Amino acid sequence: MRAFLLPSLLVVGLGLPALAQAPQEPPASNPSPDESWLSYPGPEAPAPPPDTMPAPPLLPVGSERAPELRTPGGRAPAEPLKLSRVSLYGAHVLEPGKVAAGMTLGFPLASARAVMGVLPRLDVGLGVDSMYGIMNEARVYARFGLVSTDSADVAFSVEAGRAFFIHSPSQEQFGARYFTGRRNWNLAPGFVGSMLLGRRTRGFVDLRYLLAFDTQPFQSDPLGGIPQGVQVGGNFLFRGGLEVPFSERTSYVVSVGGNIHGRKEDAAFMPMIAVGLVAGF
Template sequence: MRLPGLLTLSVLALAPAVPARAQTPVTPPRSATPDESWSEPGKPAPEAPPPEPARPQAVPNEEAPTRVQPPSDTQGEAEGWESFPGASDAVTAPPPPLRYAPPPPPAEPPPTRRRVKPPRPPRPPSPPQAPNRYGLYGGRSLGSGHVGVGMELGFPFASARALYGVLEPLDLGLGVDTVYGLMTELRASARLTLMDSQNVSLALVVDGGRAFFLRPPDTEDRGARYLSGRRDWNVAPGLVASFQGDGPRAWRPYLDVRALFAFDLDPIQRDPLSGVPPAWKLDAAVLVRLGAEFPVGEKTSYAVSFGGDFRSRSTDAEFMPTLSVGVVSALF
């Protein structure tokens, strides 16, 4: 009963010598009904067809089996994997990449007409400024019924004063001068305008008063008397000339020259061999002031002055510089 096995071995041994013959392609069995159970969940799969009976093996006397040739291209395309049940559509080749085309140059915008703004209406002319022509230190008087006040700080004095226009060319006033508490003098003043034109003014001025010192003269050495040149009673007459331009805010420079007469009611004798001092003593000095008033409004001005005192008393400085800044205003 071993004959079929021997025949099979003999055929396999003689197969290389036999020229290969064309073999007919063997089509794999296909199911008549495709399996579509995967597309309907819950439905039982159809029963598979019964398997085909096995073919009998070739005998030695029969023709040698031939090699199976691959299916042709046409047949492969028709019976490829796409023909199996559940196969999807053929995958198409991806489209070729798009070529980059540069964007077209931007079109030039159409020329637009610029809107011309209408010219602005001219500004209304500002009202003319009221002139400021009255001060406290120049040669022009305030005028009848007008009041002016001022204050100055400087070296060696700090002062404040007020003037009232009694008559059109005459002003009378009161003031106070102090060497910052070391000496305080209450002063009365008068100003009489001698000449008043559009630009130049000249006035006769005089002021004087009683001075009060913090320390007695025998204990004082280069104190308030030395700095101020004042004594118990002081009178200073003089002349003031001033100039002002045509503008309503033109500044007013002035020159004030006065003679100071100082009356010492309690003189002391520095030299013990000089005898008994007199009951009172008179000394004189020349006061020169150069300054200006700068109007900043209709009634208000800044004031600046500098100058010096030329003295004749041997115990005082021959020349004492002065400097002051302040503000003056006409009240009405």
């Protein structure tokens, strides 16, 4: 028995290494795909019926608002500039209780004024005109609206003032009286018209007649006799300009015009220009 098993074990032991070293079949270069991945990520879930979809959240009454528009940069577009309803040099009368103030610099005068609406068609104000210290005049204003539409206005305006000069008439030859045509007391009634130009700019025209009352008459001609106690001179004033708003209550002002003087000792014609600002409160 032992003689039979020994040769058999030897045969089996010699054959095992041969079997271990037998060549294996190389794997296929293109293995067949796993069909379980072909439908990844899987079939889409069916949409729920309309009656089962969740309702949007309810907003409180009055809280609805239009969606905000955004520019490509992410900023909301600026609101369009509104028409300024504040006019100080045109014909648009201020509403009752409203106040406007303005200041202009130019030639030959610098001016500042403040006006308040007192009636639906009437506003009044105070101001000061100065020829840069050579002459200073305190003034009162009144403006009464005659015609008012969305695009045009016409008003009657009157200005009165008391002027103070640093030189007497005998010491002054080409001074404030010569350039402005004004004297100690001045009254200037006239008409003002304004019209909307474009969407926001308001153009205006101011025509008035200036009565200058001289309480310091000076007779330059030795043979002219004794002058009267009060001399009255007349001047024609005309202005034209623009009020250009840069907000709903503020505007730039540009004005040009001239004075035609009636007294021979004054300049026959004097041009005028002014720029400034107007603000409402």
